[in-house]
Amino acid sequence: MSTIITLRVPASAFALDDVLSRNPIVEAQPVRSVQLDGATLSPLLWLRSDDSTPVEPSLRDDPSVREISPVAPSTDGGIYRLGLDPLTDEFMRLFADDSLTVLGAYGRDGEWVVRVLASDRNALSSLVDQWRRAGQRFDVERIVSPENLANPMRFGLTDSQYHTLVTAFRHGYYGVPRDSTITELSNIFGISHQAISQRLRRGHEQLIRRALIQRPSLSLQY
Structure with missing residues (x-):
């Protein structure tokens, strides 16, 4: 049975920790669903600062960002194609497992909220168990079946x-x-x-x- 799970993950365990922790008024959100392309994670991200602070300098200083390609930059953020090196390998399985699809993610205040569709619930359970054994911090906020989702x-x-x-x-x-x-x-x-x-x-x-x-x-x- 397919399952949709909503996870809350610290940015320090995933990506853009410097951007989201040092600048809590900056938010980040993929423009479309994100999956692993080969061995790289290169999402198209929309970023915005609430106080019009430029976000590109923070991106260039963030150790999880190895490549920046501005697509539609603006004074307070914009859309960027980022080449990311996630800070832990455990969370990379979210993007590499064929039975898991990242439907969306939202980053702010030093953390990410990630929504995942699992076509195989056993694969999801295995992944969560692996995170726990590795000592990764995360919270499961919600688990629902797709047919029970509200409009x-x-x-x-x-x-x-x-x-x-x-x-x-x-x-x-x-x-x-x-x-x-x-x-x-x-x-x-x-x-x-x-x-x-x-x-x-x-x-x-x-x-x-x-x-x-x-x-x-x-x-x-x-």
Whole structure:
């Protein structure tokens, strides 16, 4: 059975430790899924600094970066093709094992969050056991089967939260001035205005967390 696992890995055990640890406001994310090409790891990475600090000098100083090819550089980051020498061989198996596919990764604050599709769960278990024996630090955040994944376009909203937010928007609840009220929305759904208010509040909280705080790409669900 296929499995999708979300891992949290310190950058010191993988790559770009200097970039992500010394500059915690810098974030990195592959532009597309990453696999090993021969014996090298050369991902196309999007990097960004929150305070407009140039990231290229940090890349050139990072010991895990052996080659830099700017693709679409900007003042605060941009897209780069990087030749990487991962800091430990154990994590290289993520990119070399045919039964494992790295769906995406997100680096910030000295760590990477990596999402992996395992077509063979035994291969994944073997890899994790190998990491533990080698003393590697990592956290397993989530394990799900692909069919149980929520629609990533919904940013983790429940069905009731999603339909309440969309209905509120379509009825002008967010307009200035408002075209509808909490009471009118409660009448549409046939529940109390307190329940509608709670759905909206929790939906807003989830949207802010997933769209603004965690900032994953739409193809990822961390």
